[in-house]
Amino acid sequence: xxxxxxxxxxxxxxxxxxxxxxxxxxxxxxxxxxxxxxxxxxxxxxxxxxxxxxxxxxxxxxxxxxxxxxxxxxxxxxxxxxxxxxxxxxxxxxxxxxxxxxxxxxxxxxxxxxxxxxxxxxxxxxxxxxxxxxxxxxxxxxxxxxxxxxxxxxxxxxxxxxxxxxxxxxxxxxxxxxxxxxxxxxxxxxxxxxxxxxxxxxxxxxxxxxxxxxxxxxxxxxxxxxxxxxxxxxxxxxxxxxxxxxxxxxxxxxxxxxxxxxxxxxxxxxxxxxxxxxxxxxxxxxxxxxxxxxxxxxxxxxxxxxxxxxxxxxxxxxxxxx
Amino acid sequence: xxxxxxxxxxxxxxxxxxxxxxxxxxxxxxxxxxxxxxxxxxxxxxxxxxxxxxxxxxxxxxxxxxxxxxxxxxxxxxxxxxxxxxxxxxxxxxxxxxxxxxxxxxxxxxxxxxxxxxxxxxxxxxxxxxxxxxxxxxxxxxxxxxxxxxxxxxxxxxxxxxxxxxxxxxxxxxxxxxxxxxxxxxxxxxxxxxxx
Numbered sequence: 001x002x003x004x005x006x007x008x009x010x011x012x013x014x015x016x017x018x019x020x021x022x023x024x025x026x027x028x029x030x031x032x033x034x035x036x037x038x039x040x041x042x043x044x045x046x047x048x049x050x051x052x053x054x055x056x057x058x059x060x061x062x063x064x065x066x067x068x069x070x071x072x073x074x075x076x077x078x079x080x081x082x083x084x085x086x087x088x089x090x091x092x093x094x095x096x097x098x099x100x101x102x103x104x105x106x107x108x109x110x111x112x113x114x115x116x117x118x119x120x121x122x123x124x125x126x127x128x129x130x131x132x133x134x135x136x137x138x139x140x141x142x143x144x145x146x147x148x149x150x151x152x153x154x155x156x157x158x159x160x161x162x163x164x165x166x167x168x169x170x171x172x173x174x175x176x177x178x179x180x181x182x183x184x185x186x187x188x189x190x191x192x193x194x195x196x197x198x199x200x201x202x203x204x205x206x207x208x209x210x211x212x213x214x215x216x217x218x219x220x221x222x223x224x225x226x227x228x229x230x231x232x233x234x235x236x237x238x239x240x241x242x243x244x245x246x247x248x249x250x251x252x253x254x255x256x257x258x259x260x261x262x263x264x265x266x267x268x269x270x271x272x273x274x275x276x277x278x279x280x281x282x283x284x285x286x287x288x289x290x291x292x293x294x295x296x297x298x299x300x301x302x303x304x305x306x307x308x309x310x311x312x313x314x315x316x317x318x319x320x321x322x
Numbered sequence: 323x324x325x326x327x328x329x330x331x332x333x334x335x336x337x338x339x340x341x342x343x344x345x346x347x348x349x350x351x352x353x354x355x356x357x358x359x360x361x362x363x364x365x366x367x368x369x370x371x372x373x374x375x376x377x378x379x380x381x382x383x384x385x386x387x388x389x390x391x392x393x394x395x396x397x398x399x400x401x402x403x404x405x406x407x408x409x410x411x412x413x414x415x416x417x418x419x420x421x422x423x424x425x426x427x428x429x430x431x432x433x434x435x436x437x438x439x440x441x442x443x444x445x446x447x448x449x450x451x452x453x454x455x456x457x458x459x460x461x462x463x464x465x466x467x468x469x470x471x472x473x474x475x476x477x478x479x480x481x482x483x484x485x486x487x488x489x490x491x492x493x494x495x496x497x498x499x500x501x502x503x504x505x506x507x508x509x510x511x512x513x514x515x516x517x518x
Contacts, residue, residue: 035339040348286334 011093018089022237023054029237029281030054036285055229063285064226069134072223076132081224081231084125087118088238094243096173097265098255109115111172112160115246122235123149123201126210129232130220141219144210144292148200151299152207156197159190163250176254184253186317190310192253193303195276198243200299202236204280206287209295244276245269252276361472363424367467368415368460370434379428379437387421388428389414389454405413415460419445420453438467456490 034041046052068077094108094115108114123145130142147249167175167184200207203219211219221232250252252272255265290298349356358364375392391414397407429437440463456483473480479487 032342035342035346038341038347040343040346040350043350282335282338285340287331 002300014093015089018238021241022234025240025277026054026233027051028277032278032281033285036282039189045088048088052208059151061089061226061230063157066226066228067295068222069223071134073132073134077126077223078228079170080125080132080236081127081228083128083233084122084123084239085121086234088235091115091242092238092245094172095242095249096254097245097269099173099176107173108171110170111174112250115172116157116160119201119239119242119246120149120153122239125232125235126203126220129224133220133223135223137216137218137222138220140251141210141222145203145220147292148203148207148210148299151296152197152200155193155299155303155307156201156279158304158311159194159197160250162190162310165185165311165318167312172249176256176272177266179256181214181256183288185250187211187310187314189306189313193307193310194251195243195247195279197299197303198247199280200295202239202243204236204240205284206290207287207295209292212289217223239275240277241273242279244273244280247276248272326405343449358441358443360468361439363439363465364441364442364443365419365439366422366429366460367416367438367440367463367465368417368457369436369438370412370457370461372434373415374434375412378431378433382427382431383422384425384427385421388419389418398441400478412457415457416454417460420450420456437463438464439468440464440466441468442518444468469490 030050031041042050044050046055060187061076091114091284096107109269126145127142130138130140130145151302163175164170166187167177167178169175203210208218211221214223221229224232248269254269257265257268373496375390377390380390385426392410392412393409395411399406416480426439427441442463445453445455474485477482
């Protein structure tokens with residue numbers, strides 16, 4: 001009975017975080033992007049500086065008609081948003097935010113494998129949406145998503161493998177337990193590769209070619225309306241939270257901080273995640289979209305070699321310090 | 323020296339970050355009134371006490387958007403035995419702001435300073451016919467006409483003041499000349515007395 005209660009409480013907390021953090025990131029994006037462009041952003045919803053803008057958006061989305069195109073593959077079309085969104089919830093369960101036993105939804109032994117594999121599933125949602133919509137723009141968007149996934153999953157995995165090598169474990173809390181501050185400069189290339197590849201996998205600007213509105217309307221999501229469309233958007237922001245959390249855990253030392261590591265570890269994790277999320281928004285505002293060929297070139301000729309070099313470096317240092 | 327690779331990327335990030343720390347340019351209009359420059363052309367106000375119904379504004383208006391009606395009244399003689407005078411009395415003065423193109427020619431052309439620019443601009447209507455505003459409304463807008471802006475430093479002084487100053491100077495010079503002449507005459511008289 002106690003175990004069941006414990007599991008239920010943990011899942012509820014993770015679910016709450018899953019619902020709240022993406023909205024916080026989304027609202028931050030509204031405001032940060034606006035101010036970076038010399039605007040104010042939403043100011044009315046909720047009364048104080050538009051804090052409830054995304055709630056208002058959600059209400060609006062919920063009111064809209066749920067349209068499925070006539071020639072669409074109905075079941076797949078309707079399932080796709082869930083496939084896009086749920087993996088991030090599952091990943092969130094496995095990310096530890098503090099050193100104690102209670103600070104992680106569920107300790108998974110092969111944490112990195114689980115997390116990366118499940119994150120890859122999220123992209124499947126876009127693929128399903130693209131194929132099932134019976135729309136040429138959707139299909140093009142879906143195929144671009146697929147190409148992007150192929151190109152960027154590899155450097156992401158290699159960069160994560162480098163950390164696993166350094167720690168000698170694939171468990172996320174295990175990696176953090178083995179973390180030393182000098183891993184930061186040691187794994188910095190891997191961190192950059194992981195972060196950039198993660199951005200590309202989320203199809204965030206500047207890697208948003210699959211949803212390039214000037215070319216293919218909204219890519220795989222062109223035919224979606226109402227709540228299903230909102231779920232895709234939510235998946236994007238949940239993806240940002242998960243990516244930033246993972247980068248924090250793998251490369252930035254998670255709950256380790258210069259001081260106050262004992263009771264306040266989770267604050268460090270959240271702080272680092274928040275800073276990374278800000279960087280994600282910052283990049284979106286600053287850089288123009290990469291062309292499709294530039295996108296592929298960056299992955300294959302830059303990120304993959306860099307990740308391999310990081311693995312070689314990790315191996316050499318690892319052998320040297322033993 | 324060739325630019326450092328990636329310096330362009332850093333510059334892009336710096337630009338957005340710098341913009342974020344600066345004040346935004348958004349005008350929160352309905353909540354905060356805009357600060358309009360002097361001589362803003364918002365609406366045309368009528369100072370009807372000055373209007374003599376000369377019709378110059380209506381005739382010069384390129385859009386024919388000014389409507390003026392008047393009638394003639396006879397004023398009894400000011401002094402007994404004098405002649406009766408007749409004058410125009412304004413019955414209707416209306417401007418159709420759906421036609422007006424805010425050229426300001428009517429204001430320029432008015433010889434009696436009866437028309438003025440007001441910065442008031444919130445007079446949108448839901449029906450185009452309601453944009454024809456009558457004299458009472460135009461008179462109300464007169465209260466929103468700001469004082470004329472101060473002259474620039476070292477600007478030429480206004481014509482009226484220059485004329486008044488010249489007149490005063492002229493009078494003073496005349497008075498001084500007369501005083502001098504009188505003094506001279508007196509001095510001569512004394513000298514003649516000495517010689518005798």
